Amino acid sequence: MYATQHNFNISAIVSKIKKERQRSKTLFGKYVSKNFTLVTAYWDLGTFHKGGTGLKFSTDLYKNWAKAFKYMLNPLVIYTDSLDFKHLMQAIRNDLSFCTRIIYMNRTKVPAFQRVDRIKEIYDQPGYPKYFPNTVNPSYAAAQNAKLNVVAETYRNALFNTKFYGWIDVGYFRDIVDSTKYYTMVVPPDIDVKRVAYNQLRSFEETTDPIRIFRDNQLWVGGGMFIGLGTVIDAFDKFYQKAVDYFLDLKVMNSDQQVLYSIYTTRGRQALNPTIEVQPYKPKSAGNPWFYLGFLCRKIVKIF
Secondary structure (H helix, E strand, O other): OHHHHHHHHHHHHHHHHHHHHHHHHHHHHHHOOOOEEEEEEEOOOOOEEEOOOOEEEOHHHHHHHHHHHHHEOOOEEEEEOOHHHHHHHHHHOHHHHHHEEEEEOOHHHOHHHHHHHHHHHHHOOOOOOOOOOOOOOHHHHHHHHHHHHHHHHHHHOOOOOOOEEEEEOOOOOHHHOOOOOOEEEOOOOOOOOOOEEEEEOOOOOOOOOHHHHHHOOOOOEEEEEEEEEHHHHHHHHHHHHHHHHHHHHOOOOOOHHHHHHHHOOHHHHHHHOOOOOEEEEOOOOOOOHHHHHHHHHEEEOOOO
């Protein structure tokens, strides 16, 4: 009798969940983007220093920033190795669960994280410059290179059948985390479908030595967000990971921002012959230049 009652209760709960999801889909479905999937990830690296000011990034900080995803009306895929973060995102995306996938996994399964030991050897070199956490925490550097891995994997597995795919950092909308306005991320109309769009932050100097880019922490575009056709992201990921291995062989590493800059320098092009270009979006409005591309894409949606 107990088992029967227990099964009945579970069936009732499952039925209730299905009804709630259907209600949410009926309410929000027509507003959700049909052509642009966003991908993010939180890998539990503990608390770490960022920059030279003693600023600390903790799990609680990322959890707070993640609240901005509650109102994003796009298909969203979240990769994480943190059970707490998984549960948090389930709660945050509860009303949009029909267009949300949470991939809970061991991060060592992601190819970029399989280079951690090689990166550590480079960072352990006597005199290698220390920029927190880029050239101090090998797992942090691996996490930056994993962005393309997980976006491409999302496309390959057809988790959502959209034309465009993009990466967005968990903290990308940290400045408006308390906003309760629903929004959809819209691909810029002038996007070049043969390229991958990034946010430009500094001027590009093609003659810069790639070694100096890595060791001096120079950058051109920011890695907080990028956008491209699924097929282009797929091809770019394969090329990008080969580029990472090339620079590791040169005994240098940093974040994805230094990899991207180095690829397109004169020496980088000669060595790597990239077939996919970056489309840099240069900030044209006030606001934090690091987040220009995301706010360019963000459009408020009135539902009620």
